Amino acid sequence: MAVTKPSSIERMLERIDTLDAATLASLAQRLGRERGLFERVFNVLQEGVLVVDADGEIAYANAAAHRLLGLRASDGPAPALWRLVPGLRAMLAPALESGTGLTREIELSYPEPRAVRLYLVPFAAPVAALDLASVVEARRFAVVLTDITRDKLDTDQRIESERVASIVLLAAGVAHELGNPLNSLTIHLQVVERKLRKLRGIDKKDTAGLAESLRVCQDEVARLDGIIANFLQAIRPSPPDFSDLRLGDVLAEVLAFQERELTDRGVNVEVEAAREVPEISADRDQMKQVFFNLIKNASEAMQPGGRLRIRLGADEDHVLLAFTDTGTGIKPEDLARLFEPYHTTKPGGHGLGMMVVQRIMRAHGGHISVESNPGHGTTVTLQFPLKHRRVRLLGPAP
Numbered sequence: 001m002a003v004t005k006p007s008s009i010e011r012m013l014e015r016i017d018t019l020d021a022a023t024l025a026s027l028a029q030r031l032g033r034e035r036g037l038f039e040r041v042f043n044v045l046q047e048g049v050l051v052v053d054a055d056g057e058i059a060y061a062n063a064a065a066h067r068l069l070g071l072r073a074s075d076g077p078a079p080a081l082w083r084l085v086p087g088l089r090a091m092l093a094p095a096l097e098s099g100t101g102l103t104r105e106i107e108l109s110y111p112e113p114r115a116v117r118l119y120l121v122p123f124a125a126p127v128a129a130l131d132l133a134s135v136v137e138a139r140r141f142a143v144v145l146t147d148i149t150r151d152k153l154d155t156d157q158r159i160e161s162e163r164v165a166s167i168v169l170l171a172a173g174v175a176h177e178l179g180n181p182l183n184s185l186t187i188h189l190q191v192v193e194r195k196l197r198k199l200r201g202i203d204k205k206d207t208a209g210l211a212e213s214l215r216v217c218q219d220e221v222a223r224l225d226g227i228i229a230n231f232l233q234a235i236r237p238s239p240p241d242f243s244d245l246r247l248g249d250v251l252a253e254v255l256a257f258q259e260r261e262l263t264d265r266g267v268n269v270e271v272e273a274a275r276e277v278p279e280i281s282a283d284r285d286q287m288k289q290v291f292f293n294l295i296k297n298a299s300e301a302m303q304p305g306g307r308l309r310i311r312l313g314a315d316e317d318h319v320l321l322a323f324t325d326t327g328t329g330i331k332p333e334d335l336a337r338l339f340e341p342y343h344t345t346k347p348g349g350h351g352l353g354m355m356v357v358q359r360i361m362r363a364h365g366g367h368i369s370v371e372s373n374p375g376h377g378t379t380v381t382l383q384f385p386l387k388h389r390r391v392r393l394l395g396p397a398p
């Protein structure tokens with residue numbers, strides 16, 4: 001195409017005085033086509049490209065520049081660049097005077113807030129002289145605008161997440177350190193308890209009060225211990241240690257462990273398991289933790305006489321486990337915050353249980369969904385990918 005071989009046009013332009021009308025017309029057409037081509041190239045660029053003079057008058061702006069600066073083609077002559085971007089003239093003044101290049105990051109507020117890298121480079125452009133007959137060289141500036149809003153946001157997010165990470169590290173250290181005094185408190189409380197038991201025979205009245213205080217201290221220590229353990233688990237997630245598991249077996253273990261608490265609360269548990277439930281690949285301890293948290297939440301939401309129904313089954317792609325309770329249910333506004341750390345509606349709750357459950361499910365390529373009918377109950381459904389699905393998901397595409 002002509003662009004790659006401009007020589008014939010240039011040769012014709014050199015002899016322009018000698019050309020007849022027909023040749024001139026064809027030359028004008030060729031120049032028009034050429035210009036059209038360049039225009040299309042400039043208009044598909046992501047970068048805004050402008051040509052301005054030292055007064056900021058815009059001689060050319062491509063489509064991206066129109067978009068970034070909110071210029072409209074129909075507005076007639078474009079306003080000076082300085083009017084479009086206040087503060088820019090002062091910023092560019094030294095470069096404009098000396099005619100040197102410059103690159104800067106600027107903020108645009110109109111038509112929408114954007115962060116832009118501006119690159120300005122001077123060049124000599126042929127322009128018509130005052131007498132309009134001759135051509136002189138004038139200094140012009142090519143301005144290239146690159147939208148860096150996205151990059152900047154990513155960087156800001158990275159800095160923010162690094163900041164959070166360092167706070168988390170600090171908090172983890174503190175939480176870990178709290179473990180030692182708590183341990184020592186536990187041991188000493190046990191000693192006091194033992195002594196108290198011995199004294200009980202001698203002075204019944206006084207020791208009864210002391211025993212109650214002691215129980216309160218022990219409960220509080222256990223609570224602090226729980227908060228710290230949960231906190232550490234929440235902020236230091238360990239990657240799952242996968243092995244082949246039958247979820248029914250793991251569930252039975254957890255239920256046996258919680259049996260006492262469930263009986264104390266007067267909660268009835270029914271387990272319905274389909275006959276053939278495939279094994280899944282999962283971390284045994286993490287699964288226990290998931291079930292423990294869900295069963296605990298369900299039982300805490302119910303009154304004596306409540307019923308927890310656990311159904312285990314499978315479809316073509318998943319193993320499914322549903323926990324349905326007849327508890328208080330969850331209000332829609334609370335449902336939206338269910339997985340948020342520290343969101344709790346319980347006095348003494350720490351609001352980390354559901355967050356841990358969600359994190360573990362994600363790490364297993366699984367999914368958790370919660371349906372709740374306030375006043376009637378809640379169903380939490382866990383969905384685990386089948387083993388062969390998991391391999392397919394992680395391995396090369398079939």
Ligand code: ADP
Nearest residue numbers: 297298301344345346349350351352353354378
């Ligand atoms: P915590 O149990 O310490 O409050 P969780 O993260 O385990 O923290 O649960 C967060 C909140 O979600 C609970 O305080 C409760 O309001 C609500 N919730 C979770 N499970 C249930 C459930 N089965 N029934 C009713 N509310 C629930």
Ligand code: MG
Nearest residue numbers: 293297353354
């Ligand atoms: Mg909980």
